[in-house]
Amino acid sequence: MMNFKRLLSLTAIAVIGIINILIYCNSHFYYRAKEKIEDSEKKIKTLERANLFYPSNDLVFYELGKAYFDVGIRNLYDKDRSHAFLQKSIQNFTRSLRINPASYFCHFDLAQSLLYISYLSPDFDANYYDEYKKAALLAGHDSQIYYEVGRILLSHWPALSEEDKDFTLEILREILKRKEREKLQAVMQIWEMNVKDYEVMERILPEDAGIYRMYAKFIGEKNLSCEERQRILVEAELLEFERAKDEYHSGEREFRYYRLKEAFNHFTASLRILERINFYQNLAGRNPINVEEFNNLKKSACLNLVKCRLEEGRELKEVEGTLRRYLALENAVAVVGELESYLRRQDLIEEKLGASLSDLGHLSFQMLLYFKQNRYRDIMRVGRLLNQSFVVVPEEKKDAYVRVLHLVGDSFQKVDYIYDAGEIYQKALEIYPDNLGTLLRIRQNYERLNEEEKIQQIDEKIEKLLAPREVRLKNSAINKGRSFARTLTLDGKTIVLDFHFKKDKEESGFVPLISVFFNGYVVWEDYLKENVISISLKSKIGKNTLVVAPVNRSVDLLKISYRATGS
Numbered sequence: 001m002m003n004f005k006r007l008l009s010l011t012a013i014a015v016i017g018i019i020n021i022l023i024y025c026n027s028h029f030y031y032r033a034k035e036k037i038e039d040s041e042k043k044i045k046t047l048e049r050a051n052l053f054y055p056s057n058d059l060v061f062y063e064l065g066k067a068y069f070d071v072g073i074r075n076l077y078d079k080d081r082s083h084a085f086l087q088k089s090i091q092n093f094t095r096s097l098r099i100n101p102a103s104y105f106c107h108f109d110l111a112q113s114l115l116y117i118s119y120l121s122p123d124f125d126a127n128y129y130d131e132y133k134k135a136a137l138l139a140g141h142d143s144q145i146y147y148e149v150g151r152i153l154l155s156h157w158p159a160l161s162e163e164d165k166d167f168t169l170e171i172l173r174e175i176l177k178r179k180e181r182e183k184l185q186a187v188m189q190i191w192e193m194n195v196k197d198y199e200v201m202e203r204i205l206p207e208d209a210g211i212y213r214m215y216a217k218f219i220g221e222k223n224l225s226c227e228e229r230q231r232i233l234v235e236a237e238l239l240e241f242e243r244a245k246d247e248y249h250s251g252e253r254e255f256r257y258y259r260l261k262e263a264f265n266h267f268t269a270s271l272r273i274l275e276r277i278n279f280y281q282n283l284a285g286r287n288p289i290n291v292e293e294f295n296n297l298k299k300s301a302c303l304n305l306v307k308c309r310l311e312e313g314r315e316l317k318e319v320e321g322t323l324r325r326y327l328a329l330e331n332a333v334a335v336v337g338e339l340e341s342y343l344r345r346q347d348l349i350e351e352k353l354g355a356s357l358s359d360l361g362h363l364s365f366q367m368l369l370y371f372k373q374n375r376y377r378d379i380m381r382v383g384r385l386l387n388q389s390f391v392v393v394p395e396e397k398k399d400a401y402v403r404v405l406h407l408v409g410d411s412f413q414k415v416d417y418i419y420d421a422g423e424i425y426q427k428a429l430e431i432y433p434d435n436l437g438t439l440l441r442i443r444q445n446y447e448r449l450n451e452e453e454k455i456q457q458i459d460e461k462i463e464k465l466l467a468p469r470e471v472r473l474k475n476s477a478i479n480k481g482r483s484f485a486r487t488l489t490l491d492g493k494t495i496v497l498d499f500h501f502k503k504d505k506e507e508s509g510f511v512p513l514i515s516v517f518f519n520g521y522v523v524w525e526d527y528l529k530e531n532v533i534s535i536s537l538k539s540k541i542g543k544n545t546l547v548v549a550p551v552n553r554s555v556d557l558l559k560i561s562y563r564a565t566g567s
Contacts, residue, residue, distance in 0.1 A: 237278070412424060467488040511529070
């Protein structure tokens with residue numbers, strides 16, 4: 001009995017030893033095939049030898065499946081031969097999955113083999129959809145498999161069931177949350193070739209302004225719907241507006257706890273976001289961004305930027321530019337009064353408006369505060385004192401002095417002291433004979449006095465300062481992705497701008513898609529159906545920025561002209 005047990009133990013040890021040797025030989029040939037053999041047919045022979053020793057290693061069958069797949073793809077020119085290799089690939093992947101059904105790589109590669117064999121033999125029962133779904137469901141953290149499955153299923157969109165379509169959208173939406181640019185662009189390309197349903201893309205894309213802008217750019221470049229492009233840009237700008245509000249509120253919180261640097265950064269970020277909004281909603285016929293709320297946010301961001309700096313102990317002249325920018329937007333008398341009181345409490349301005357010319361920048365700023373509060377007579381009082389004085393203004397202070405004279409003249413004009421206003425404007429004209437703002441003020445005075453002859457004379461001077469009515473361009477080509485920019489000096493009237501483009505044959509059926517921006521706002525965007533486009537615009541006095549940007553192909557802009565249509 002004892003000998004029998006001993007023999008049994010020795011036999012078991014021997015069997016285990018043999019099994020281990022067989023497993024080792026199997027593994028040896030597997031790693032040799034995988035890591036050292038490049039040729040797929042040689043790899044197949046080595047892997048088949050591995051199976052002779054131990055035919056239960058799922059990795060060997062998986063590698064065999066891949067090798068047969070590779071040979072099958074390289075023999076696509078021979079349909080029967082390719083079909084045979086792909087069938088062997090499927091058989092090996094299937095055996096691998098029987099041993100290890102949780103291998104998402106194997107499910108994915110099996111789906112690939114089934115997909116290709118379905119091309120060769122449409123009657124072959126190749127349910128590759130289920131295998132792709134299993135691969136994605138098992139992949140978990142592996143975003144690449146997730147992406148590949150979504151990409152492949154999207155490329156077969158018309159053949160998918162509603163359930164598979166929903167699954168495809170779900171996994172693509174999950175992948176695109178990562179905002180990887182290359183994957184986003186690849187998905188858009190596949191969508192354009194196989195789907196071209198805007199609702200589908202809307203369901204895939206995460207809510208992100210940058211991604212929406214990328215999608216809008218893609219729509220334009222592919223000559224797709226201009227209306228859909230504008231709709232998505234409206235959504236992008238709405239998201240940016242919401243982000244600008246979040247930055248502003250973060251700034252307020254930081255300011256409340258006197259973390260001035262952090263608050264300043266948030267207010268700056270808010271303002272920068274607002275400045276990127278071109279108001280595509282004006283073209284799309286929708287108004288999701290409340291214009292009054294937008295302007296109030298812009299004003300508040302400017303004002304709080306100033307307060308951050310002043311609370312840090314900065315001087316008024318360091319923030320004067322931002323303050324003037326704020327005051328250009330703010331017309332509420334009470335609000336400007338609160339600002340004045342704040343500045344007085346900070347000992348940055350005096351209780352009363354003085355007539356000292358030692359700091360003309362300071363004087364013109366305080367006058368602006370008074371003017372915004374309709375305190376015209378206080379400004380007129382200072383203006384009379386200046387008018388009675390002999391003033392020698394240094395060259396570097398002439399701009400500030402002209403601003404002072406403009407405010408004095410404007411105050412006289414507000415209370416109908418037309419002749420006094422005229423005298424002040426003439427003083428400003430003596431300093432800068434070619435100042436457009438001064439000439440327009442003098443013209444307004446002449447209009448109120450019905451001085452037709454003088455109006456005609458002043459119009460001739462104004463016309464010389466304005467942008468030429470017609471500009472022919474020598475370098476007329478504007479390449480795709482670039483833009484043409486021009487600064488136009490105008491008089492604040494409503495004008496009609498005409499753009500003359502070269503008559504050209506369509507490139508690959510692409511009609512040029514043109515965007516036109518005026519003073520930072522989009523004013524026109526469409527496919528170029530005619531060689532001349534005309535746009536009615538309200539200009540501002542002085543410099544106006546014009547940008548023409550082709551979206552999908554290069555264009556030749558030959559000439560720009562404009563004509564006034566009213567006040």
